Amino acid sequence: MSTANLTTASPVSDSPASESHALGDNEVNPMASVSERLQAETTAVRLKIHWPSVRKTLSSDQTRQAAGTFDADTKSVSASKKLLDTNHPAFRAATAVRKQAADHWKANTLPYTEPGMRLIKRVDVPTFDVFMTSVRAELNEAVEQLELHFDELIDQARERLGDLFDPADYDMNLHRLFGIEWDYPSCNPPEYLLQVSPQLYYSECSRVQRRFDEAVKLAEQAFADELEQLVTHLGERLRGDGDGSPKVFRDSAVTNLAEFLDRFQRLNIRSDDQLDRLVADARRIVGGVVPQHLREQSELRQRVATELSRVEASLEGWMTERPRRSILRRSR
Template sequence: MTLTVDGNPSGATTTPSSRLQTTMAAARLSFTWLGVRKSLSSHQREQAADSFGAEGKYLSAGKKLLDTSHPAFKAVTSVRSRTVSFWKGVSLPYPEPGIRLIRQDAIAVFDSQIAEFKEELSEAVVQLDQHFGELRQAARIRLGDLYCPDDYPHSLIGMFAIEHDYPSVEPPDYLRRLNPALYEQECRRMQSRFDDAIHMAEQAFLEEISRLIEHLTERLSGDSDGKPKVFRDSAIGNLTEFFERFRQLNVRSNPQLDELVDRACQVVSGIQPHQLRDSSELRQRVANQLGAVQSSLDGLLVDRPRRNILRRPR
């Protein structure tokens, strides 16, 4: 099984970064989110500092406005976490804050899934708003004199939102007509950004598969109190998910990485967690083979030190 990107033009003469530009689109994700912490006023800081015999200007202090451990609040934050995980799981990094690269042929699926998350968030916020009164009352009790009604909105509806769009990461076409030299300069700058994106993707893939293999190998090797170490099904499942994501997003920029991922895939292909639990011989064989892949990955990580890619501020 060779793990190459699906739907990518063969384009033997194209570069990885040009393939990235041709087959990927920028997807930006952002959030509107209610702040639940607030700094104390200067007067409150002075009062707090007095209890320690300190000067207020040297004290930093804040208050927590709502109990974020409330189930209704956790349901809201869960939607945000799952949205970010989904976005990262179907995309490659890009050296711009809040932007990642997704496959152009996956835009419809991405857009549909984000729409579902938006709807889920709206429903969770409605449920949270129904508990808003009791949350404020609990805050009044816990904060005492620090409680201030003006810190809270009248309703939580509209205080949380998910936004997404597809910003252009290409030079504006009008520059070609108005200033060809500047247009060419912008083309080179954008090309450099995609070169950086290739390196960031390679680094992320390398670090992730290295971590997953190291964890599984450690679980398969040796004993704990004379018994085989316990490992969860997810130790295999996470690797399988990585192989699928690599197949979907790989732009064939690093033949060594491709070969090592393929080797690791071959080692665990068709093996079920219960088989590893039932057979010490199989455990040892898989551990040895993955250990060899890990050694090669370690060498690749050393040979390709992390570059300091600056992300431009938004």
């Protein structure tokens, strides 16, 4: 089976390039800018998830035959075959582990300007490492279960694909196809560069600092986008339809917002007082609110909806004043 290397990676800058040598490894200059503090408090983390390809492009002859069925130009047709039933319980179990790893990586890190990289607080690295080690073990167990059903999946594919079936498409060594890896690469220029060319070294340090300046804005934007989405969704559910009748909403409309507020408190880079106040307002509004009480108590529902509308309006104004910035990319 052909293997697709699905990279869900996040590099976070490792050691600060311009951090004062007078400070200890865990000390942060209280006068440092937000980006300098972010650089000093975080490190890069990159997550790579290896996953087998479950589709394969048809050969030229097969594509030509498929195009002929519809009297279509071969150059205007692309076709592929599905190698495995991804809805099989054993495959879905492995997929659930992959999602668990990717979700944890995203939920416990901040965006960074480098593709495939994110920033994690240094104090969170040990916990992250333990969690990912556990998830990797879960994936190994899921793959072992998948191996028990793999002959069954191949037989189903043979029956489903007919003449398109090719046993060479399937690699029986599944542990070679599935895997989770993570590392903590440095985003800073190598120290040897200081000896080779001080001018180039400090130029690279400045470039790293600009990336962290941008990372601050990316974090603010990501927090604001998610807050807006969650507040708007819950507000719409509570305000109801035009006739005043409440819309049906799931508990997740409330719990997802509460989880975001907790995550913000944990990852907050303390870069914007107004955004902090908006998050604090949202926390005050929904703090201790039980979803079932919102369904049963119209007065509570109306009060929460009204206050969320104010947060939504203020957040919209905040976002309008801060146009989205283009992401800096490392020059290749």
